Amino acid sequence: MSLPNVWHHRKVADSSAKGCDLCYKPSTSVLVTPDKQDHFYICQAHLKEVRFCKPIIDQAAVDAKKQKENDDEIIAQAKKEYDEKQRKKKEAEKSGDKDSKGKDKDKGDKSEDEKKDDPKPKDQDKTSTEKASQDEEPRVFELQRTFYQQRLTKKRQAEERKRQVEMSQRNRERLSNPSFFPAVPKDNP
Structure with a gap:
């Protein structure tokens, strides 16, 4: 044996x-x-x-992993663009219904929403890089x-x-x- x-x-x-x-x-x-x-x-x-x-x-596994990462990036971009379009659409609906004071409040709310959204992707990026470094080890x-x-x-x-x-x-x-x-x-x- x-x-x-x-x-x-x-x-x-x-x-x-x-x-x-x-x-x-x-x-x-x-x-x-x-x-x-x-x-x-x-x-x-x-x-x-x-x-x-x-x-x-295993070269095939490495190639498959790179392809999956590329696909994930494309999907993330598409989701981001879709969310942007939806947000702009809602803003357009709100701006048509409200007067200028309402618009100023919306802008303040948007900036707060953007501030809340920014830390989340950074945290996700950190965890994804940690996972990637662990996966990189043979x-x-x-x-x-x-x-x-x-x-x-x-x-x-x-x-x-x-x-x-x-x-x-x-x-x-x-x-x-x-x-x-x-x-x-x-x-x-």
Whole structure:
């Protein structure tokens, strides 16, 4: 059973943090094989080291993400334009119905509305940039040859230890069974 050299980056809870395999500092980042045969804890800093691993970038996913961002921008612009047209339409209806004093009040209300609307998009932009920076981190890695060989060796050793434990348990069971040993001869010589 071969271990693929494709590792997915996952996060665990702070309470589940364990020592990094390289520097032994507590870490919440885990590299896991796709079929979950093997995993190990690793620091975020090690994931950025070229000598440890390199990211595997799916170009199709990157292109799809860019296309989705472009589509979202176009939709946002269309919504904004539509809202502007609706607001102007309502203003035109109000200005036709009210006298000049009413217009001055509307202008004051508009400026207050605009002030209220401005902070919201800024907050949304901040959260969207934070999400984008989190998404920018690669999630799939390929270990360098030496580290991959170390993982294979550890995996083989663990399997060997497991086999030895099973063998010793079977031997213990055999030895505890009295029918395992030969019986004393009952015939005369």
